[in-house]
Amino acid sequence: MSDDFVHQAAQWVSEYLAGVGDLPVLAQVEPGAVRNALPPDPPAGPSSWAEIRADLDGVLLPAMSHWNHPRFFGYFANSSPPPAIAGELIAAATNQNSMLWRTSPAATELEEVVTGWLARLLGLPPWFAIVHDTASTSTFSALAAARHRAAPTASEDGLAGHPPLTVYASEEAHSSVAKAVMALGLGRRALRPVATDGGARMDPSALEAAVEADRAAGAVPMAVVATVGTTAATAVDPVPALAEISRAHGLWLHVDAAYGGAAAASPSRRWVLEGVADADSVVVNPHKWLFVPVDCSVLYLRDPASTRAAFSLVPEYLRAAEDATNQMDYSLALGRRWRSLKLWMVMRAMGTSGIVAAIEEHMRLARLLARWVEESPGFEVLAPVDFAVVNFRWSPPGLGGAALDGANRELAEAVNRSGRAFLTTAPIRGMTALHASVGNLGTAEADVRELWDAVGAEAGRLLGHLTPSLP
Numbered sequence: 001m002s003d004d005f006v007h008q009a010a011q012w013v014s015e016y017l018a019g020v021g022d023l024p025v026l027a028q029v030e031p032g033a034v035r036n037a038l039p040p041d042p043p044a045g046p047s048s049w050a051e052i053r054a055d056l057d058g059v060l061l062p063a064m065s066h067w068n069h070p071r072f073f074g075y076f077a078n079s080s081p082p083p084a085i086a087g088e089l090i091a092a093a094t095n096q097n098s099m100l101w102r103t104s105p106a107a108t109e110l111e112e113v114v115t116g117w118l119a120r121l122l123g124l125p126p127w128f129a130i131v132h133d134t135a136s137t138s139t140f141s142a143l144a145a146a147r148h149r150a151a152p153t154a155s156e157d158g159l160a161g162h163p164p165l166t167v168y169a170s171e172e173a174h175s176s177v178a179k180a181v182m183a184l185g186l187g188r189r190a191l192r193p194v195a196t197d198g199g200a201r202m203d204p205s206a207l208e209a210a211v212e213a214d215r216a217a218g219a220v221p222m223a224v225v226a227t228v229g230t231t232a233a234t235a236v237d238p239v240p241a242l243a244e245i246s247r248a249h250g251l252w253l254h255v256d257a258a259y260g261g262a263a264a265a266s267p268s269r270r271w272v273l274e275g276v277a278d279a280d281s282v283v284v285n286p287h288k289w290l291f292v293p294v295d296c297s298v299l300y301l302r303d304p305a306s307t308r309a310a311f312s313l314v315p316e317y318l319r320a321a322e323d324a325t326n327q328m329d330y331s332l333a334l335g336r337r338w339r340s341l342k343l344w345m346v347m348r349a350m351g352t353s354g355i356v357a358a359i360e361e362h363m364r365l366a367r368l369l370a371r372w373v374e375e376s377p378g379f380e381v382l383a384p385v386d387f388a389v390v391n392f393r394w395s396p397p398g399l400g401g402a403a404l405d406g407a408n409r410e411l412a413e414a415v416n417r418s419g420r421a422f423l424t425t426a427p428i429r430g431m432t433a434l435h436a437s438v439g440n441l442g443t444a445e446a447d448v449r450e451l452w453d454a455v456g457a458e459a460g461r462l463l464g465h466l467t468p469s470l471p
């Protein structure tokens, strides 16, 4: 390894960042493209940077979908700006693994500092926090703690013979809640989907009725998961009312603010985290809308002792000498990447004013797109634009029901195939919507315009091929 890989890679990265906007957003390759282009046997001898770079540019780059592209509007769009990349580089170079305080005092304590900064930025209470890879892991960990509180013997004895434990989340909640329930051994049916109102928000009276019915049937209601910014409609569950019900019934309240929590940085959106101080745990994902690349998810815990009780299991070789936080006590994973470094770099480099300005600009761009949609015959906005996501649909004349949903899916695919922009679809009140999320720091008004032009152009092209489904 005589080549200077780090400098060469830094050069590659800066060229990539300068040109990413000119690449097709979605990888334009077929399944197998990478697998078939690379040899099945590992190289017997060393390869130079130049040889490796040839494969990077020739095989891997064409097979990348560019999440860091200014016209990536799918799912929840996000960013990987240079300070975050520097954080990733230095975390890798220093190879910090903060399983114990002594194995990285820097990573352990920076995590405390930076999660505290984030809590202050978002108006969250000064709770203990732990950085996980994803919101799925954070929610799993929160529900593991909730399970420990509801069934303290389960970690020793398992759940056999225990009355069924039940968990409540709205029918719009993310699938990670169901996965956590399955992985915790509660059984998928333990998750009760609670009805929502017309705005896709959990209905508190439906929650209360479900809890009471389960209790009457001999189950042990364990936890409620509220969502701030649902995956499809970006709806905000009524957390204050859900907190009151949770308290009255002794349930753990976990708030999934993986996407929506970031918006609370803006004074105009402080309301989205209203009531969260009365919850037991909340997850916010900096890798969604706080300008760090995947992975980085922050789990805040009112009472970290229950999480510690759920996860702490210390073999002799890991016995700690110091009286300090040992992060392995709060998670399933033992080894831990230094994820807080990239968040720290971004918060230092942007400052809170820069972060707030970026979030407000993204919301402005989303409202602008929503206005263009509303002003265009044949298009309509399907959900309120409270964050930086626009759910809208195309209603070509003569189409309804499944055919209309199909036409919207086809339109999304056509835009994505064009490479000009990338957007996804989402279910809104039983309809298939086009889902455009503004979340990349490089996205400017011209990029949103290009998305809208691509939607218009592809819709025009598709019109010629549509078969009306209505008489």
Ligand SMILES: Cc1ncc(COP(=O)(O)O)c(C=O)c1O
Binding pocket: 075, 076, 133, 134, 135, 136, 137, 174, 176, 227, 229, 230, 231, 256, 258, 259, 285, 297
């Ligand atoms: C509301 C919500 N919660 C949780 C998740 C899961 O996020 P992660 O990929 O970090 O596990 C998502 C993913 O989009 C989401 O939309």
